[in-house]
Amino acid sequence: MTRPRKRVHLAAHFPGVNNTTVWADPRSGSQIDFASFVHLARTAERGTFDFFFLAEGLRLRELKGRIHDLDVVGRPEALTVLSALAAVTDRLGLAGTVNATFNEPYELARRLSTLDHLSEGRAAWNVVTSSDAFTGENFRRGGYLDRADRYRRAGEFVELSRKLWDSWQPDALVADQDSGRFVRTGDVGAFQHQGEQFTVEGRFTLPRSPQRHPVIIQAGDSGEGREFAASAADVIFSRHGTLEDGRAFYADVKRRLARYGREPATLKIMPAATYALGDTEEEAAERAAEIRRLQVGPQTAIAFLEQVWGRDMSAVDPDGPLPDIEPNLADGVSQGRAAHGDRASLAAKWRAIADEKRLTVRELVIEVTGRQTFIGTPESVARQIDEHVQADAADGFILVPHLTPGGLDEFVDRVVPLLRERGVFRTEYTGGTLRDHLELT
DSSP states (O other), X not given: OOOOOOOOEEEEEOOOSSTTOOTTSTTOOOSSSHHHHHHHHHHHHHTTOSEEEEOOOSSOOEETTEEOGGGTTOOOOHHHHXXXXXXXXXXXXXXXXXXXXXXXXXXXXXXHHHHHHHTTSOEEEEEEOOOOHHHHTTSTTOSOOOHHHHHHHHHHHHHHHHHHHTSSOTTOEEEETTTTEEESSSOTTEEEEEOSSOEEEEEOSSOOOTTSSOEEEEOOOSHHHHHHHHHHOSEEOOSOOSHHHHHHHHHHHHHHGGGGTOOGGGSEEOOEEEEEEOSSHHHHHHHHHHHHHXXXXXXXXXXXXXXXXXXXXXXXXXXXXXXXXOOOOSOOXXXXXXXXXXXXXXXXXXXXXXXXXXXOHHHHHHHHHOOOEEEEOHHHHHHHXXXXXXXXXXXXXXXXXXXXXXXXXXHHHHTHHHHHHTTOSOSSOOSSSHHHHHTOO
């Protein structure tokens, strides 16, 4: 029997402070002005996207003791921005990244429930953890948690948050003006929790929100991260965007759901994806190459090299070959964006790629830092997206434009209508909540 065609899910990532943002483009606007957030969110809603996504950073990145150029514009607090966007959008989901390492469950559950009430059921929380003491210095307790500890804390954090959101019974509010009775019983909102990470009790201040639980998003890719997603998440913000890697990741995570009594449809996998459009395939390829050159300028190329090598590489020519220098495996020169994993192995991998393809430093960084990108005419991009979803490499994509705030306009105008013609993307919103958009039970 032929399987019904899957619906494509799409979300919009606000292009903030990272090397995918081309802030020097004349069309680029402010990354902190509220008008920029409004423009992108309304474009996503016009395209009937599932949700608008805000990343987060709790400390400005530094390179050799100076603020990284891409961070100078600042990092607004996500839930504040999303609360304001709730007033200027009607159906679009509103997803914010909030750190579970440096927040407390009661206060964050309250803020998320408030957003869900204000937006009539459109709130989502991207749960992240922090692994570096550099970020921890911004907080009272400082330091950081080991990988296993931060996932244990995050897991209990989500568990406790759900307990708080459920502390009011569905029929707790009566609001009977004739009898003067507002709540069914006086025992509303009571909770008690004693665990390894948190011991709290009291009364939650808000009744159940329209979604009951805001949608939970998770972005970890380690074994612990995948297990956490399988146990607690509604959406995974994945980095596995290629067809082969996507299918392997998709199958692995969906397989883990059964041990938690969950069905595959209860978790959506949505990799990050960029795109470049053209009237011809050649024009799109040229445009994609130019975007990557703008994203990785000479200074950014050297910055990436320094993050991996852990050395001052300012004397290196970015348009010359990779220097014959071994990485410093002790102390790095960057803070807040250090290379993950084994720097020696990563440096060896980069050198092998540079030697094989005869790449300059800048060409190498462009090669190794490129995300999955859909490149082509609107017709071919729509087809590629559909093929990935039907092949179970993803349930949809979180699009990361390269321009603030108009980077999504062309996609909505030219690709979305073609996805609709293929019968895999909605023509209008049919439900009121984000869970409705994502088809989550």
